[in-house]
Amino acid sequence: MRLRWWKLLSIVLVFYTLYFGLMGEVPSKDILNETIRNLYYHVPMWFCMILLFTYAFVYAIRYLSSNNIQYDLKSAAFNKVGIVFSVLGMITGMEWATYTWGEPWSNDPKQLGTALCMLIYFAYLVLRNGIKDDEKRAKISAVYTIFAFSLMIPLIFVLPRMVDSLHPGNGGNPGFNAYDLDNRMRMIFYPAVIGWFLLGKWISELKYRTDLIDYKKLYHE
Amino acid sequence: MNNLKKRSFSLVFTILSIFLIVPACWAQNSTPEMATLFRSNGKIYVVVLVLATIFAGLFIFLIYLDKKIKNLENK
Numbered sequence: 470m471r472l473r474w475w476k477l478l479s480i481v482l483v484f485y486t487l488y489f490g491l492m493g494e495v496p497s498k499d500i501l502n503e504t505i506r507n508l509y510y511h512v513p514m515w516f517c518m519i520l521l522f523t524y525a526f527v528y529a530i531r532y533l534s535s536n537n538i539q540y541d542l543k544s545a546a547f548n549k550v551g552i553v554f555s556v557l558g559m560i561t562g563m564e565w566a567t568y569t570w571g572e573p574w575s576n577d578p579k580q581l582g583t584a585l586c587m588l589i590y591f592a593y594l595v596l597r598n599g600i601k602d603d604e605k606r607a608k609i610s611a612v613y614t615i616f617a618f619s620l621m622i623p624l625i626f627v628l629p630r631m632v633d634s635l636h637p638g639n640g641g642n643p644g645f646n647a648y649d650l651d652n653r654m655r656m657i658f659y660p661a662v663i664g665w666f667l668l669g670k671w672i673s674e675l676k677y678r679t680d681l682i683d684y685k686k687l688y689h690e
Numbered sequence: 691m692n693n694l695k696k697r698s699f700s701l702v703f704t705i706l707s708i709f710l711i712v713p714a715c716w717a718q719n720s721t722p723e724m725a726t727l728f729r730s731n732g733k734i735y736v737v738v739l740v741l742a743t744i745f746a747g748l749f750i751f752l753i754y755l756d757k758k759i760k761n762l763e764n765k
Binding site: 503511514565567569583 | 711728729732733734736737739740741743744747748751755758759760765
């Protein structure tokens with residue numbers, strides 16, 4: 470078996486991130502100290518989640534326009550793995566917050582927004598498990614995916630930026646991009662996002678292939 | 691069966707108490723600063739904790755997928 474190029478790229482980039490993320494030079498900051506390196510691990514979880522949800526959204530639309538059940542299974546796989554990454558992002562964020570903001574949960578607007586977004590996507594899992602008929606399930610979960618994705622945008626990108634927040638880049642706080650994120654960190658952060666995202670896409674593809682076999686066994690034998 | 695249950699329970703209890711007691715003993719020799727391990731060396735252990743969480747999460751998902759594939763193979 471030969472690995473596709475983007476799978477190899479994901480392996481290379483994740484290892485690059487692990488090595489240079491831990492060994493590379495970072496700016497010295499009060500309170501943050503070395504935890505600034507979490508930028509390479511905590512933040513890409515959210516980028517990966519957003520991109521996986523985007524894939525799920527696109528496949529949901531493609532399902533509705535074609536009624537091809539494969540698109541439904543793809544959409545569901547991307548949503549499920551996206552949820553795994555959102556949980557990882559949330560837990561790692563709370564761990565980071567414990568040692569910088571002083572407590573794991575400080576009712577930060579971005580924390581609340583993502584928590585709401587996660588609840589909406591958890592409901593997707595419940596909804597999908599609750600419907601036995603495969604066509605009905607596919608149609609309802611595609612519509613729900615579009616609804617959930619359209620709610621995620623304001624909850625994560627818009628609302629937290631309109632109020633004061635502990636997160637950089639929100640309210641009066643400057644983002645890492647403004648002057649914290651220097652060029653050395655940028656050289657690791659962007660490959661980190663691509664690497665972790667490709668890993669997430671790889672896992673989703675495995676999930677989809679498993680579900681497709683499961684589906685074929687259930688309905689065609 | 692009951693014996694095995696009892697034994698595994700006591701094993702878990704022993705391991706847990708080691709994890710709880712040993713750090714408490716360390717803490718008595720150190721300065722009043724709280725949670726020293728995670729605040730030592732520029733808080734680098736927070737990064738370690740975050741990485742461990744990510745890999746633990748990915749492995750849990752892999753185990754779930756592995757179980758699912760095994761079920762499919764046995765069908």
